[in-house]
Amino acid sequence: MISGQFVQESEQEEKINDELTSVVVSKSESVFFSPSIKLNSSATSEKRVTILAKTSGEVMPNNVSQGDWVEKDQVLCRLGVVELNRTEVKAPFKGYIERIVKPGNYLTRGQACAVIIELDPITFIAEVPETEIKRVLLNQKVFITLVTGETIESNLSFVSKSASPSTRTFRVEAKISNANGKIRDGITGTMVIRTNKILANKISPSILLLSDKGNLGVRSVEEGNIVKFLPIKIIEDTNDGLWVTGIANQTNLITVGQGFVENGEIVKTADLSDL
Structure with missing residues (x-):
């Protein structure tokens, strides 16, 4: 009779598991990342x-x-x-x-x-949007790619404390050594500012979804195999993924099946690394 009871409970448990939605999860690690800000810039002579x-x-x-x-x-x-x-x-x-x-x-x-x-030094000037200026600091590393193809490395030598009344942007400058005059006055380029490191997670764009309130985020599986929605903020879009904040270290993100489950739902999980 005892043996029969165990068999019955096992069958009930298997039946319940069969009724649960299956999802694939992958553990997401937080790492220190330097977000970049990309701006149009132009060179101007000192005098x-x-x-x-x-x-x-x-x-x-x-x-x-x-x-x-x-x-x-x-x-x-x-x-x-x-x-x-x-x-x-x-x-x-x-x-x-x-x-x-x-x-x-x-x-x-x-x-x-x-x-x-x-022409020596020569100064590259760019305008930072007010939404980004809090991340920009004096002496941060910058990389400037000229329209001619050359890339120059420098640091921010000036960050304005006053916004332009017409554009609401803040002027930043990077001085470049130009002893041979190779960099011409007025030439344009793309300035990339490397901001200070923050903890972030890299994810695939394919796992993004919107909540009922229209918030961008991802779904995770928490303790007890319960589905949870995590609002995130995209800080940089790169060729090999999105860098985002809002995800704790070692979180089990749903990478397959996130669109077929609801918040609070109990699910069956399979680890992506085991497939």
Whole structure:
């Protein structure tokens, strides 16, 4: 009689298990991850100065041409005039000659002799949306990919505390060493800011679903094989998965069958690693 009772209970348990929905689960681990913020950026020279003549006179030959690099105090324009102490127009800093008056032209007092730009260092500027600015800090690592294909590594040298009234974005800057002038003034690129590390989980987009209230999340199997909905926040979309927050370490996420179960339902589970 006792043996018969055990058999009956076992059959009842198997019948109950057969009535439970089966799902496949996989254990999700939390790891430290540095979310990135991708922004459009452009390069701007540190200085762009128009050098003016202090007197009038004909521009004399001087062996400085458009496109040349010049040193600080190098003579840019030499004028043939009587006021000898004002005949030389000098470079205020080391830089690149963007434009210069050619010999034989006549300059009057106050006219431009040359335009010189300082390209070392050069600064890349981008605008961070107000929704992201709390994650952006001074000295964070940045990677800038130019439209020409080169990638440059640097750090944030400036983070504005004041938003633009028109765009509600915050200006950030990254200075780049540019001794050879390879990076051109005004060139554009994509700036990727690596923000500070946080605990996050990488998941497949295929397991995402919406709750009845419209919240994005995933389903897990908790103690007692009970289904639970976990609201999540996507922090970065990569080629090999989504990085999200809102999932505890070692959580059993439902990877197959999540759309056929309800919160609070008891389910049968199979581990993905065993299949």
